[in-house]
Amino acid sequence: MSGITYEDFLDLSYTPTETDLVCTFRIAPAEGMSMEAAASRVASESSNGTWAALHIDDTFTDMGATTFSIDGDTIRVAYPAGLFEAGNMPQVLSCIAGNIMGMKAVDTIRLEDCEWPEAIVEGYPGPQFGSGVRQEIFGVDDRPILATVPKPKVGLSTERHAEIGYEAWVGGLDLLKDDENLTDQSFNPYSDRLTESLAMRDEAQDETGEKKSYLINITAETNEMLERADEAASQGNEYVMVDVVTAGWGAVQTVRERCEDLGLAIHAHRAMHAAFDRVPDHGVSMRFIAQISRLCGVDQLHTGTVGLGKLANEDTVGINEWMRSDLYGLKDVLPTASGGLHPGLVPQLMDAAGGNLCIQAGGGIHGHPDGTRAGAMALRQSVDSVTEGVPIEEYAADHPELATALEKWGTETPR
Numbered sequence: 201m202s203g204i205t206y207e208d209f210l211d212l213s214y215t216p217t218e219t220d221l222v223c224t225f226r227i228a229p230a231e232g233m234s235m236e237a238a239a240s241r242v243a244s245e246s247s248n249g250t251w252a253a254l255h256i257d258d259t260f261t262d263m264g265a266t267t268f269s270i271d272g273d274t275i276r277v278a279y280p281a282g283l284f285e286a287g288n289m290p291q292v293l294s295c296i297a298g299n300i301m302g303m304k305a306v307d308t309i310r311l312e313d314c315e316w317p318e319a320i321v322e323g324y325p326g327p328q329f330g331s332g333v334r335q336e337i338f339g340v341d342d343r344p345i346l347a348t349v350p351k352p353k354v355g356l357s358t359e360r361h362a363e364i365g366y367e368a369w370v371g372g373l374d375l376l377k378d379d380e381n382l383t384d385q386s387f388n389p390y391s392d393r394l395t396e397s398l399a400m401r402d403e404a405q406d407e408t409g410e411k412k413s414y415l416i417n418i419t420a421e422t423n424e425m426l427e428r429a430d431e432a433a434s435q436g437n438e439y440v441m442v443d444v445v446t447a448g449w450g451a452v453q454t455v456r457e458r459c460e461d462l463g464l465a466i467h468a469h470r471a472m473h474a475a476f477d478r479v480p481d482h483g484v485s486m487r488f489i490a491q492i493s494r495l496c497g498v499d500q501l502h503t504g505t506v507g508l509g510k511l512a513n514e515d516t517v518g519i520n521e522w523m524r525s526d527l528y529g530l531k532d533v534l535p536t537a538s539g540g541l542h543p544g545l546v547p548q549l550m551d552a553a554g555g556n557l558c559i560q561a562g563g564g565i566h567g568h569p570d571g572t573r574a575g576a577m578a579l580r581q582s583v584d585s586v587t588e589g590v591p592i593e594e595y596a597a598d599h600p601e602l603a604t605a606l607e608k609w610g611t612e613t614p615r
């Protein structure tokens with residue numbers, strides 16, 4: 201018999217192996233607790249230790265993590281790959297973002313970043329299409345794809361919702377998108393909405409000669425989501441949308457598997473992410489949420505608007521870069537910029553975030569003084585101004601819809 205105590209989880213001379221998962225945390229030790237003591241408790245509680253010294257014998261497999269670096273408030277912890285069940289994202293979170301978030305040894309703790317080894321990545325499918333949706337679904341590779349969410353976000357009848365979609369599609373947008381809290385309510389049932397919207401989609405395609413599609417929200421209990429995905433595919437749609445944080449990562453993994461069979465792309469809305477990532481010193485970062493989204497295999501993910509728009513953002517550019525970085529052959533994820541966007545913000549957005557994007561606007565389309573179709577035209581024109589390299593004000597001179605949008609909202613960010 202020998203023993204393990206939390207001190208065994210700190211070794212500043214340790215060098216991570218190539219199969220270790222390395223996590224970077226920022227921590228504030230509780231009063232009276234040294235940095236070293238708090239840092240070793242993080243590694244202990246998130247792997248195989250507890251508050252008391254434990255007795256082990258030689259049948260024990262040591263899956264202990266090691267805090268190997270302390271730099272100011274930042275610690276780095278290496279976890280052996282064998283600690284993690286292959287392809288089980290909830291279990292990963294129960295380790296590295298689990299009990300430690302409530303541990304009294306720290307006042308605050310935030311998981312900022314992970315370096316994922318191949319030994320773990322190979323258990324996950326990654327995206328089926330990634331940013332390839334632009335080319336594979338829409339045949340577009342020279343501009344961002346454009347989406348709109350009808351507003352008011354809930355309460356519109358099915359017929360009105362589909363009409364708004366039609367107006368947006370013929371105005372030049374690629375995608376109609378459901379809002380995060382529209383699923384299968386009595387005022388706008390899922391099946392009816394799917395059928396009516398796709399009928400409108402077909403009309404818009406015939407009229408414009410452009411491919412159009414629909415980010416229909418299937419968020420629900422997992423089996424229900426699978427049925428809704430089946431229905432979306434059987435009616436000829438190309439996408440489903442899932443609120444990935446509220447649905448849960450196990451459910452996302454199940455949906456991803458079904459979408460492989462159905463050939464459907466997944467648009468990930470991140471509603472509730474801010475409960476975990478908004479407080480700067482606690483929780484998990486949006487970067488981390490983006491990492492697990494990619495591993496679980498979503499194709500598009502909301503990652504913010506580089507500080508423009510109505511919602512708080514964390515490092516959109518850095519996250520977007522991570523989502524297209526090399527990850528042992530996993531496909532990339534197409535970033536979706538959304539939240540308080542309007543045509544006048546597009547040049548700044550594309551300047552900072554590039555063109556490999558999905559740009560989504562709700563109020564910035566339907567709030568256009570001349571209605572949804574004009575709003576959609578204005579958004580498409582704003583993107584065209586950037587891809588054609590013409591300053592937006594100059595472009596607006598012979599594009600009246602854009603001119604009206606600029607008159608209304610300028611190039612300022614709303615609040």
Ligand SMILES: O=C(COP(=O)(O)O)[C@H](O)[C@H](O)COP(=O)(O)O
Pocket residue numbers: 349351379380469470471502503504510511536537538539540541560561562563564
């Ligand atoms: O409905 C909207 C945007 O509507 P609008 O264009 O009217 O603001 C989305 O839910 C937000 O973009 C979510 O935020 P994020 O993209 O930051 O997750």
Ligand SMILES: [Mg+2]
Pocket residue numbers: 349353379380
């Ligand atoms: Mg929304």
